[in-house]
Amino acid sequence: MSLEADRLQQMANAVRALSMDAVQAANSGHPGMPMGMADVATVLWTEYLKHDPAAPDWADRDRFVLSAGHGSMLIYSLLHLTGYARPTLQEIRDFRQLGSPCAGHPENFLLDGVEATTGPLGQGLAMAVGMAMAERHLNAVYGDPLVDHRTWVVAGDGCLMEGINHEAIGLAGHLKLGRLNVLWDDNNITIDGGVDLSSSEDVKARYLSAGWHVTECDGHDFGAIRKALDEAAADPRPSLVACKTVIGKGAPNKQGTSGVHGSPLGDAEVSAARETLGWEHAPFEVPEQVLSDWREAGTRGQSAHSEWKDRAAQHDTTGEFADRMAGKLPAMDDFDGALAEWLSGEQKVATRKASEMVLEKLTAMIPAMVGGSADLTGSNNTKTASTSAFTAQNYDGRYVYYGIREFGMAAAMNGMALHGGVIPYGGTFLIFSDYCRNAIRLAALQKVRSIFVLTHDSIGLGEDGPTHQPAEQVMSLRLIPNLNVYRPADLVETAECWKLALETPETPSAICLTRQGLPQVRSDNAMASGKGAYRLRAASAERKVILMATGSEVHLALECADKLEADGIGADVISMPCMELFEQQDEAYKADLLPNVPPEQILRVSIEAGVTLGWERYTMANGLNIGLDRFGASAPGDELFKHFGFTADAIVPKIMNKLNG
Amino acid sequence: MSLEADRLQQMANAVRALSMDAVQAANSGHPGMPMGMADVATVLWTEYLKHDPAAPDWADRDRFVLSAGHGSMLIYSLLHLTGYARPTLQEIRDFRQLGSPCAGHPENFLLDGVEATTGPLGQGLAMAVGMAMAERHLNAVYGDPLVDHRTWVVAGDGCLMEGINHEAIGLAGHLKLGRLNVLWDDNNITIDGGVDLSSSEDVKARYLSAGWHVTECDGHDFGAIRKALDEAAADPRPSLVACKTVIGKGAPNKQGTSGVHGSPLGDAEVSAARETLGWEHAPFEVPEQVLSDWREAGTRGQSAHSEWKDRAAQHDTTGEFADRMAGKLPAMDDFDGALAEWLSGEQKVATRKASEMVLEKLTAMIPAMVGGSADLTGSNNTKTASTSAFTAQNYDGRYVYYGIREFGMAAAMNGMALHGGVIPYGGTFLIFSDYCRNAIRLAALQKVRSIFVLTHDSIGLGEDGPTHQPAEQVMSLRLIPNLNVYRPADLVETAECWKLALETPETPSAICLTRQGLPQVRSDNAMASGKGAYRLRAASAERKVILMATGSEVHLALECADKLEADGIGADVISMPCMELFEQQDEAYKADLLPNVPPEQILRVSIEAGVTLGWERYTMANGLNIGLDRFGASAPGDELFKHFGFTADAIVPKIMNKLNG
Incomplete structure (x- = not known):
């Protein structure tokens, strides 16, 4: 049931006003995107998004990812207006100031409802692909009563142009992630000017070629937006909705230009926008009716949440699902036994092979582990007997053939970890950590348990030569804050490092492994690696x-x-x-x-x-x-x-x- | 004029035999691609490629880039057979051994005729885009008599799946680089198995959506190959030629499987392949007739080269073009004067702004400098009065709007530098050096003068927050061998660092610059930065x-x-x-x-x-x-x-x- 258009318009204008006011107060930020996408976001958040602001950790909520993270005031406005505990109005007033959770770009560790830290372009969408993968996997394991939700993305031209986006949509199309819907802020503007300065791509044809459903709408026409979202929701393929928008919509003299992308409107233009929008309220003031309409919309998910809780009580009697979503590990006795056995042995193996031996144990013990490789399965030794292929026909598989898409893989892993219920690990050559370095960094910044398996870790890989031989990669990964970089010496240390990686839920790990065989160097002092x-x-x-x-x-x-x-x-x-x-x-x-x-x-x-x-x-x-x-x-x-x-x-x-x- | 098919087939089989024998001798390497693409490569190198093995530095030669660098035996075979001084047959016998220029992956600094160091997937194609840009630019500046050549690429599914490939083809399509032709080894195989394990993309539709011309051929039918290459050469758009091939073609029991991708065939299969191919010669033996046919083909470009030399004598009387292709810098008196002036001043400017002031001088003095930015022109301060936009309608422009494609930009810059005649510089935020890190590494490995302008170099950028604030990037760039990382303190040091960056033709530079204003710290001791x-x-x-x-x-x-x-x-x-x-x-x-x-x-x-x-x-x-x-x-x-x-x-x-x- 939708509100009459003028009340909905007022709600959308509240997003516009908060966004331009906050950017103006900070004298820093990006008003163009929130103002341009306010109408689309208002329809999505009031009529489609399944969420309960009172319970932001509801496991089966829809995930919303603002891939165009520079438009952060959009999500801060939406969270505040729909009734999340935070951000408060004061925190919005303190947008981009020290201590405010309303940071320049949305950060998942500062605010509930921010599902991912975004801003580095393309990665939000790529993480959303991982969330949608986790959703389908958990749905396959636990069924519709517990897991059955969508993943929504707002992305801009910047996201769509980045290479990682193409890796991500290729993966999503291949895996037929129909519950992933991307709302493209199709405003024809990039920072440098018109999109046509740098791109002539037929974006819709491009998405179709990747197996996506594509539709479009006037992003300022509520009816058209609903129609497009309905179509996206109905189609079994992942959907791209091209929302034709005017960047900075409402700022009469600047809208539709790159000038509103990343700069405050200025006091005069803010005033002019107030007039254009018919918004006669003071900065940061949301009139009672508008706020109450928003808050009412925010309660829309309560009954669904309540029904879900009933189902959870019925279907998750052991608490297994809840534990898994909370990231808990099972007892590690089997592992400890194996470690004791390995300690008493004397095996000369490559540590990548050692990792495989360890993974055989771990993946058998820990159903949440979902592995994969960027087309180097036999080299990274990441596949185990417990992990069958995760495919469009078999979402309960636990092994992802990511293809030659290192950056897309790493971001998807982060998305799975952010979704919860999955502990992702994925392999490539250590040298290609360069290809996905910023996703490894975002894992660290976001405090998620992504485990990067990086084999062929030195000149020891031999004949492939300098393009493939890491020289600086181990040390350069060590420079990333909140990333544990492991380089084990033998089977025993490899086992220990894997356990440690699993036991740091707020710190991702990079495990660097050899191609070549290594003698065992220790036979006592189990878990000595624990002190680093x-x-x-x-x-x-x-x-x-x-x-x-x-x-x-x-x-x-x-x-x-x-x-x-x-x-x-x-x-x-x-x-x-x-x-x-x-x-x-x-x-x-x-x-x-x-x-x-x-x-x-x-x-x-x-x-x-x-x-x-x-x-x-x-x-x-x-x-x-x-x-x-x-x-x-x-x-x-x-x-x-x-x-x-x-x-x-x-x-x-x-x-x-x-x-x- | 083409040889009769059976003699051509023998020539192609010589490539197959050398490739499988070298991989077998090394007990390491990738026989599948060279054997699969032998027929296509033979047609290309004997009938289309404009080159003169006796003069590999001919400025107007066609550029050939083996983007699927793991198939390095393909290019080593071709170079040897067409009569390049190196590799010798002994060097091919020593494939992948210490000291042989026939390294695991082709390295531009080891062999003439290897135009780029490839292996990190997707980057060969992306560098080829840069080469094609440099060609069109120099053509616009110097005209057809001096510059008028093609760029050919052999790429595999791995290249095509990588994100950087999508950035590169987006740029190439936008810039209408019709003299770029990509031969796709369309063999349906990746390392992990069939392409359908990880991708369902309609590759042809994808290239069409990026503004490319697309055609296809049976990669084992000489007539079909010629027809497709003719079509590609004729079309004004960049072309993708889908060459349907059988990976490892000729190895009867293993061809068409991922088993031939990256492993030696084994003695038995090598024997079987000899039988299948009717190749009765000993390992590394190329029969006289076949070698003489190849050598004859290698002389095909001599007359074109000779005519070009005549034209060069006529059109480059000042030697300006030759100097430019040799990478020489003009006298820097104007710069030294400016530096003296800045030393005597007391300007408080952000070093990104300082860089712009310096670039105004340098780009006016040095026509070879071609700048650009990955959609951050106004933030990176990379555009100057001397550099108008490089567009499909204006190839003599010297400023590239790269779009939101950091990795594609960095690789294209490397390609321009490898082509010669262009000194590329390009900007993004320092944090996004993470997005293009492996291309920066490849600049260093390849010893080219790419200059990366990396602004917003610390928390000093402020409100954009941790996703955008480099913490580890400066130090991590310092870890890359043969990369000079500059972080100047003021206008004076910025000027000095720019000059130093230009004066190290075999070392790329990363210049890290502030968003915020900095006071001048020095007023004497010009070029003190030269000692680091x-x-x-x-x-x-x-x-x-x-x-x-x-x-x-x-x-x-x-x-x-x-x-x-x-x-x-x-x-x-x-x-x-x-x-x-x-x-x-x-x-x-x-x-x-x-x-x-x-x-x-x-x-x-x-x-x-x-x-x-x-x-x-x-x-x-x-x-x-x-x-x-x-x-x-x-x-x-x-x-x-x-x-x-x-x-x-x-x-x-x-x-x-x-x-x-």
Whole structure:
């Protein structure tokens, strides 16, 4: 049942007014999009979106993603008007000010109802694809009574032009995600000017080619909007709704130009817009009738929510679904048993293979784990017996063939994690973390448990050469805040790192794994990786050297220590599978591993087959950093290690030089 | 004039045999693509490609880019067979071995005729777009007699699925690059299996939607291939030729499966393939007739080259075109004059604005400079009076509206630089270097002069918040080998950094610039930035502290020094606009700036509004690193600096603590 048009128009104009007023007050922000899409968003939020502002964590709510995140005042207005506890009007007044949850771009960790952190263009839509995948998967597992909702996206031309968008829509079309609907703010304007400055693409034909349903509407005609949304909702394919809008609609002198995209309207134009819109209210004032219409609309989902709760009580008697949505892990006894077994063994395996062995256990234990690879399944070793293919015909599958779409994969993983109920992991070569780096960053910023499986982690991959050999990638991932970067040394550490990755629900993980086989380096001290770094072997002779290494260089550090000890030089070996976790340890633990004595007394040496910048944090002045400060080369991996000096024969003399120097 | 089909087939089979034999000998590599595309490539290289193996640097040669770089044996075979000096047969025998130029993936710096380093999927095609842009631009400037060639690409499904491909074809279609022809190895196979595992895209419709011409052929029918190539060459739009092929064609038991994509065939299958192909020759043996047919084909371009040389002698009498293709810069007197003027001034400007002032000078002086931005022209300040828009109607324009396509832009820039005659620069926000990071890496690996203008370089950008605020990007770019990362402190340093960037033709540059205004910090010592770091101010009192800073934190370091000196504590201030250049200085210079004395004597402090990991290289043990080891927040920039402790009032007490601690 829809309100009469003029009352709906007033509601939409409230969004416009709040948006332009907030941007004006901040003297910073993007009024064009919220004003342009106010009518579409008003119809969507008052008549279509399934949500309950009183219960923003309702598992079966529709997900709404503002992919064009710069238009953040749109969602802040909608959340406030429909009656979410936050943002308050004061918080909207403080738009873009320190401490306000109304940040420049919507941030999922600041406000309920903001389902994803958006702004980096294209990623909102790509995360929405992941949400829609999670929805279909959970629907397949738990059925319609528990999971049956839509994912709505508002996207702009910027989103649609980005490469990641094309990866995302290719995936969505292939997987026939019919419950995903994208509302395209088709306003013909980008920051630089008209879209035709940089694009001649037939967007509708493009989406059709990806298997989407496409329709369009006048984005300022409520009836037309309803018709298009109905059509989108009905079509079994994912839908693109081209909403023809005027950017900055309501600002009479600036609307329809790039001038309203990213700048405040200015006081004069705000006044003019008030006049144009017939909005005679003070800044930030929403008249009673309009607010009460909005709040009334906000209660629309209460009964659906209530009915869902009844169904949940009936269908989720064990609480399994609720636990899963809450991200809880099952008991890990099976895993602990396997770890004990591996500790007592002596397996030489590549850590990517070790990861597969671990994943066999974990995916059998944890139904929430949904894996995949960007077309490197056999190389990333990400598929297990428990994970059949997730396809349009088989949404209960737990393995996604993402195709050659690394960025799209990483963003979809984030979307699944944000949706809840799924713990996504996905593989590519470590070098191609470059292709999806900003999605890894957004996982960290959003505090979600995405687990990136990054194999072929050094020159050890061999013949594929420098285009494929990571040199700077491990260290560069370490620079991303709130990301745990693991580089395990053997099967045991690989198992430990996987467990740690699962146990940090608010921190994503990058697990860097070798192509080549590695000897086992430890047979006791289960979960020693948990402190990020630990003394793998203590010096026998008087300690003169501390060797630190990660991953495939740990056994090399042990070899160096053997040689040094043979010469009567005591050498500790520290394995550091996760620098970030080590940083979190207390000073006593750190000082035990790395005593604060002058380098003349104990020489610190790092060994890692990657760039050295960063290792000085631990090796200090006059330490020794063994690494690769250049691009690699094409040759068998063992020859490259030799060629680039990663042998005990090459390293030990350097250490001796330092000791004697 | 074409050879009779059976002789042509033998020539194609020579490519197949060399490819499978080399992969088999290396026991590593990708036989499927070269064997599948051998027929298409043979027609292209013997009848269409304009080149002269005796003169691989012929400026007007067609460019051939193997975007599906894993099929590197295809191009190594073609180069050898058509008579390029390298690779020799021995070098092909040493495929993927240390020292052979026949690396796992084609590398432009190892072999003439390899126009681009490929392997990271999609980027070859995207670089080819840049080459085709450079061709049209130079054609517009110098005319048909000097520049009039095609760009050919061989791409696989992997290339076509990547997001960057969609950015690239969007740009190419918009710019109507009709002399770009992409030969798609349409074999329905990816690494994981059939393409239908991960994609349902209608590729032809997708290219049509981007403004391309599309045709197809049986990739094993010479007549059909010719017909399609003729059609592609004739059409004014960029062309996609879908070459229907059988991957691994000729290997009877494995062809048409993902098993031949990335693994050697094995001895038995190699034998079987010999039988199937009727190829009775020993491994690496090319029979005389076949080789002579190939060599004959390789001479096909000699007369065209000779005629071109005559035209060049007539049309490039000043040698301007030759100099430009050689990458030479004009005399920089105008620039030096401007720098002197700026030194004597006292301008407070944002360094992005400073960059624009510098670019006004440089683009007026250097016609080879072609700029652009990924839809942030007004924010990146990249457009100048000398650079009108480069459009399909105006190829002599020097400013590219790249659209919201950062990765496509960066790769296109690399392609322009590889083509020669163009010095590309392009802008985006520093945070979105994440979106194009692997193209920046490929610029470095390929040793080309791409200049990335990266504005909004810290929390100083303010209200846009953590999605847009670089924290780790400056340091993470520094990790890329052979990339100079500049972060200038004011107008003077910005000018110097630009000049340095232009003067390193084999090293790309990333210039990181502020959104916010910065005071001028230096008025003498022109080109001091050339050493990467320099003493901006020497201590007055006894030196107890060395402050190091970059960019927007240099003036802050000066403020800190003022306060310390006021307390009788001598403090040097070092500005470090380019860590990489500083690393290249001799030990004496480094020791002069950073004397090797214990931290008790001189405390070293770094100040940079980004992650601190890495700065320990210079601050050593017990130094002090002032930075931002977390994500930022949304608020006005000056408030954020205060909030996160980037003020003299916050920093000086920390220094005093250290000094007294």
